[in-house]
Amino acid sequence: MNNTLTIEAKHSPEFLERLLRVCRHRGFSIVSINATIEQQLTHIELTVSSDREITLLTKQLDKVIGILTVTLLASSGNIKASA
Amino acid sequence: MNGANFVVHALKEQNVTQVFGYPGGAIMPLYDALFDGGVDHLLCRHEQGAAMAAIGYARSTGKVGVCIATSGPGATNLITGLADALLDSIPIVAITGQVPTHLIGTDAFQEVDVLGLSLACTKHSFMVETAEQLGPIIEQAFEIATSGRPGPVLIDIPKDIQVGPSVAYALAQLADTQKPLDQNLISHSKLLISEAKKPLLYVGGGVGMAKAVSELRTFIEQTQIPSVCTLKAIGCIQHDSTYFMGMVGMHGSKASNLAIQECDLLIAVGARFDDRVTGKLDEFAQHAKVIHLDVDAAEIDKLRQVTISMTDDLKQVLPAITVQPSIEQWQQHISEMKVTHANRYDHPGEPIFAPALLRQLAETMPADTVICSDVGQHQMWVAQHMFVDRPENHISSSGLGTMGFGVPAAVGAQVARPNDTVIAVSGDGSFMMNIQELGTIKRKQLPVKILLIDNQRLGMVRQWQELFFNGRFSETILTDNPDFVTLASAFDIPGETIVVKSQIEQALQRLLNSDGPYLLHVSISEEENVWPLVPPGAANDQMMESVG
Numbered sequence: 001m002n003n004t005l006t007i008e009a010k011h012s013p014e015f016l017e018r019l020l021r022v023c024r025h026r027g028f029s030i031v032s033i034n035a036t037i038e039q040q041l042t043h044i045e046l047t048v049s050s051d052r053e054i055t056l057l058t059k060q061l062d063k064v065i066g067i068l069t070v071t072l073l074a075s076s077g078n079i080k081a082s083a
Numbered sequence: 084m085n086g087a088n089f090v091v092h093a094l095k096e097q098n099v100t101q102v103f104g105y106p107g108g109a110i111m112p113l114y115d116a117l118f119d120g121g122v123d124h125l126l127c128r129h130e131q132g133a134a135m136a137a138i139g140y141a142r143s144t145g146k147v148g149v150c151i152a153t154s155g156p157g158a159t160n161l162i163t164g165l166a167d168a169l170l171d172s173i174p175i176v177a178i179t180g181q182v183p184t185h186l187i188g189t190d191a192f193q194e195v196d197v198l199g200l201s202l203a204c205t206k207h208s209f210m211v212e213t214a215e216q217l218g219p220i221i222e223q224a225f226e227i228a229t230s231g232r233p234g235p236v237l238i239d240i241p242k243d244i245q246v247g248p249s250v251a252y253a254l255a256q257l258a259d260t261q262k263p264l265d266q267n268l269i270s271h272s273k274l275l276i277s278e279a280k281k282p283l284l285y286v287g288g289g290v291g292m293a294k295a296v297s298e299l300r301t302f303i304e305q306t307q308i309p310s311v312c313t314l315k316a317i318g319c320i321q322h323d324s325t326y327f328m329g330m331v332g333m334h335g336s337k338a339s340n341l342a343i344q345e346c347d348l349l350i351a352v353g354a355r356f357d358d359r360v361t362g363k364l365d366e367f368a369q370h371a372k373v374i375h376l377d378v379d380a381a382e383i384d385k386l387r388q389v390t391i392s393m394t395d396d397l398k399q400v401l402p403a404i405t406v407q408p409s410i411e412q413w414q415q416h417i418s419e420m421k422v423t424h425a426n427r428y429d430h431p432g433e434p435i436f437a438p439a440l441l442r443q444l445a446e447t448m449p450a451d452t453v454i455c456s457d458v459g460q461h462q463m464w465v466a467q468h469m470f471v472d473r474p475e476n477h478i479s480s481s482g483l484g485t486m487g488f489g490v491p492a493a494v495g496a497q498v499a500r501p502n503d504t505v506i507a508v509s510g511d512g513s514f515m516m517n518i519q520e521l522g523t524i525k526r527k528q529l530p531v532k533i534l535l536i537d538n539q540r541l542g543m544v545r546q547w548q549e550l551f552f553n554g555r556f557s558e559t560i561l562t563d564n565p566d567f568v569t570l571a572s573a574f575d576i577p578g579e580t581i582v583v584k585s586q587i588e589q590a591l592q593r594l595l596n597s598d599g600p601y602l603l604h605v606s607i608s609e610e611e612n613v614w615p616l617v618p619p620g621a622a623n624d625q626m627m628e629s630v631g
Contacts, residue, residue, distance in 0.1 A: 055384065
């Protein structure tokens with residue numbers, strides 16, 4: 001099943017590595033990814049594929065230091081907006 | 084003040100008085116600053132030992148443990164310790180030297196991408212790129228290591244930042260962000276508890292990390308709800324609490340595992356439904372509603388769908404959900420199971436029975452003794468047969484199961500608590516994994532007591548080979564072990580070997596009464612296994628108790 005997320009994070013050189021590692025380790029493969037950096041913020045649009053519940057990934061992403069928001073672009077809407 | 088002096092200054096601002104480490108090229112400026120910087124440093128004999136000593140220090144005190152290593156191999160040697168701290172949620176700050184900034188990415192001598200290596204084994208990690216970043220990063224590292232679910236944080240500092248000028252930094256005043264409890268969830272929880280006929284507390288390591296032991300004990304006292312605990316939660320509940328059944332899971336007590344399967348309400352407190360606890364997940368507490376209290380939102384519904392969850396501070400939640408259910412029949416049943424399935428220590432013949440030995444040690448050792456266990460059969464026997472009444476006094480590599488953990492963890496605990504007895508319980512396999520730390524004990528003349536249970540085997544693997552691999556003992560026979568007493572004596576550590584039951588009492592006295600370190604080497608039969616055992620893939624009520 002595919003799910004598309006948007007992620008906003010504080011920019012850091014290794015941020016994409018952190019993001020991709022969490023996706024892979026938690027059992028989600030990347031279908032597509034688009035990343036832009038603007039004013040020290042990294043904006044990501046990410047589509048992942050997995051048999052696992054998407055909340056297993058979004059909850060792990062919420063814990064990544066530097067991630068500000070994780071939003072699921074699906075009917076379930078905004079999952080969390082953390083500071 | 085250069086960057087290295089600033090690091091020492093910042094550590095002191097974080098109330099760090101003790102660090103563990105090993106010097107090398109890229110971290111030499113920091114070691115120069117430590118030379119007379121006012122923070123005590125203990126030289127371990129391998130960076131893995133330094134990381135595990137920092138863990139022992141942190142776990143025995145509740146403070147942050149700090150370890151230091153150089154670039155390249157120094158940093159890679161820390162990795163296992165960081166992974167151990169991550170799996171057990173231990174607050175560690177690791178500082179590594181890095182090659183100078185202009186050499187990063189050139190495959191310089193002792194250069195490795197430490198930040199990249201750290202991603203899978205730390206809660207967070209930093210590379211310091213400018214002098215201005217040093218202060219804020221050190222402050223954030225301590226905040227991240229201790230806040231929420233604690234964990235290890237790594238700071239990689241290039242050598243040029245260490246030798247260059249520092250930039251003054253004032254500590255930020257971090258606001259307390261505790262949110263109020265959700266009263267609907269509190270009311271719902273109290274309703275579930277008051278309606279339950281067979282409620283059970285499943286207590287995990289998060290209770291100790293949240294410093295909520297007192298609140299948990301009050302909750303148990305006021306509700307009289309029966310309880311079980313995980314390996315990491317040993318010590319949270321008083322061992323003689325009326326309806327406490329001990330450890331649950333693969334090598335848990337029979338009463339615990341049966342109670343889990345029978346309960347109608349499971350209250351998971353700072354626990355994460357680890358596979359070693361649940362056995363076959365689909366059949367774990369199959370008939371129970373679940374209240375899950377854990378500070379880490381990612382643990383909620385990760386493995387078990389729950390009825391109610393709260394991620395608030397346990398110190399707040401536990402008093403708020405306290406309500407006494409009417410469960411006399413269930414309590415009676417638990418009491419009967421505790422008697423029926425109590426540990427037995429009758430054992431034929433003269434050879435030493437490790438569970439009885441450990442029980443005797445627990446009954447003999449001074450109050451507030453810290454037990455640091457290594458990993459293997461002896462670790463499970465410690466968990467089953469010894470008793471401690473503070474989580475800070477049972478230090479065991481629970482999540483990662485890191486062989487070689489026991490002795491360096493005991494080094495850290497002994498440094499942290501010099502007036503308390505610290506005992507490392509090890510096996511002959513684990514002991515050899517960080518044997519070099521005997522050098523640390525000698526160097527500092529630490530009075531660490533070592534109880535080495537030796538079956539000349541990699542015992543836990545041997546047990547599984549016997550039970551599940553048709554007795555094909557592949558690479559688990561260690562009849563070529565060194566003479567451990569002679570080995571210890573090379574580090575000026577006295578010791579003795581015992582082989583029969585009649586030697587135990589006096590040998591334990593010599594171990595406990597020695598002024599300095601001591602090795603008690605105990606020879607046992609390789610045939611002794613850890614029972615009960617929930618076999619892989621089985622539900623918790625399908626325990627193996629012996630083999631014919």
